[in-house]
Amino acid sequence: MEIEDEVPIESFEGIIFERPAQVRLVLKSLDGWLEVRGTIAAQAQAECDVCLERVEFDVHVNADERFDPHGDRGADPFGEGNVVAGTRFDVADLAQQVVLSALPMGVRCPRHVDSRLLGTEKKER
Ligand SMILES: [Zn+2]
Numbered sequence: 001m002e003i004e005d006e007v008p009i010e011s012f013e014g015i016i017f018e019r020p021a022q023v024r025l026v027l028k029s030l031d032g033w034l035e036v037r038g039t040i041a042a043q044a045q046a047e048c049d050v051c052l053e054r055v056e057f058d059v060h061v062n063a064d065e066r067f068d069p070h071g072d073r074g075a076d077p078f079g080e081g082n083v084v085a086g087t088r089f090d091v092a093d094l095a096q097q098v099v100l101s102a103l104p105m106g107v108r109c110p111r112h113v114d115s116r117l118l119g120t121e122k123k124e125r
Pocket residue numbers: 048049050051052053108109110111112
């Protein structure tokens with residue numbers, strides 16, 4: 001099963017996502033697990049940690065996750081198992097988790113960036 005979707009990402013610690021993320025996923029059943037593979041691409045905006053200039057950068061993530069579709073629901077409503085609610089697969093939840101986990105620890109504009117630390121592409125306005 002293939003999923004192609006646009007998912008809005010909630011802002012996180014000063015990092016804003018003005019446009020929805022582009023999500024492309026392939027879902028497979030594998031040994032009773034739900035295997036999710038694909039890519040998620042988002043454009044993030046934040047202020048440079050040094051000069052507070054607004055920085056825009058791309059977040060590209062390769063998703064490679066496995067979920068237990070029979071996992072105990074209701075155990076932790078905010079846990080990772082919540083992405084799979086029975087047979088319903090929550091693309092928005094997964095995209096949010098994957099994108100947030102891939103965000104850089106600090107945001108720097110092109111003048112202050114240390115390119116060895118950040119693999120994300122920078123665009124200056
Ligand atoms: Zn700066």
